[in-house]
Amino acid sequence: MKKTISATIILLIIAFIWGNSYQAKSDSVQLSMFFTTNIQSILIKVGFHPNLKLMDTYVRKLAHLTEFMALGAVIYYTFKQIFATHIAKKSILLAICIASLDEVIQIYTPGRTATIADVLLDTTGSMIGILIIKSLLKLFD
Incomplete structure (x- = not known):
């Protein structure tokens, strides 16, 4: 049961990530600017x-x-239930x-581009998520 729930969460996170990649550049910029302007107004209030x-x-x-931190954590948690060795590597x-x-999808999305830097950033996020969940699991074992 835990494996099924975990796998479903992985699929939902992937759908969220790839859904964002299917957004045309103008829509993606509009969404990020929504968050940016709200954060900026808070920062202005504090000087x-x-x-x-x-x-x-x-x-x-x-x-x-952040997206890939969550993904990495859930993948690790799921794989820990399935595999006995090399869980972090897998x-x-x-x-x-x-x-x-995700980057390949962006090649075919209007106005978007694929970058190796984003793959590296995403991988870094996943590794951070894996380290966090590994630490939490050790803490509660």
Whole structure:
């Protein structure tokens, strides 16, 4: 039962990630700017005056990192129930495949491009998620 729920969560996260990649550039920019402008207004209230364009770049990259942190954690948790060895390596390999396919999707999406840097960022996010869930699982074992 746990495996089925975990696998379903993995599929939902992948659907979310790839769904965002299918967005045309104008829609993607509009969505990220929604978050960026709201964060900027909060920062202005506390005395910071960030550059909106630069901040949007960081918001977009942080979104990549966060999505893949969640994905890496759930993949590791699921694989721990299935495999006895090399769980982290298998989890990272699957995350790299998902990140790579995410970038391939963007090649065929209007206005979007694929970058190796995003695959590396996504992989880093997955590795962070794996480290967090590994630590939590050890803590509660």
